[in-house]
Amino acid sequence: MDFGGAPTGNATSPRVNKKTMGAYVGHTVALVGAVESHSPTAVVLRTSDGEIVNVKTQPGTDYGSKVVEVIGRVEDSETIREFKTTLFGDNFDLDVYDQFVQLSQTKYKHLFE
Known part of the structure; x- marks a missing residue:
C-alpha cells in the first residue's frame, strides 16, 4: 500500500501534541488523542494537551477505541x-x-531524533 510519503523501514516519527504539531508541517509525526467525533473521511481528536486536531482519514480505518495514535503527515497546525x-x-x-x-x-529530544 502506498502511503504517499509515509516513512518506511526504521524511520521514526516525532511524538507531538497540538502545541508542537505546527513545527512539523510537511513532516510525518505520531499524534495521540481521544476521539471526539468521526465520519468516513474525517476524525476530530482531543490531543494530549487538551486541544482539537482534525484528521483526514484513510478509507476503512477503525476508530473503535476512545484513544488512538495517528501516524501521519502534518498539513497545517x-x-x-x-x-x-x-x-x-x-x-x-x-x-x-x-x-x-x-x-x-525538550530535555530528551536527542533520544527521539
Whole structure:
C-alpha cells in the first residue's frame, strides 16, 4: 500500500501534541488523542494537551477505541493526514502521555531524533 510519503523501514516519527504539531508541517509525526467525533473521511481528536486536531482519514480505518495514535503527515497546525492508526483502548492516560511528549520535545529530544 502506498502511503504517499509515509516513512518506511526504521524511520521514526516525532511524538507531538497540538502545541508542537505546527513545527512539523510537511513532516510525518505520531499524534495521540481521544476521539471526539468521526465520519468516513474525517476524525476530530482531543490531543494530549487538551486541544482539537482534525484528521483526514484513510478509507476503512477503525476508530473503535476512545484513544488512538495517528501516524501521519502534518498539513497545517490544525490538520494531519493519516497514514496509519493504532487503537490505544479506553483507559489510556493522556495527561501522563503529554508529559512524555513534552520531555521528548525538550530535555530528551536527542533520544527521539
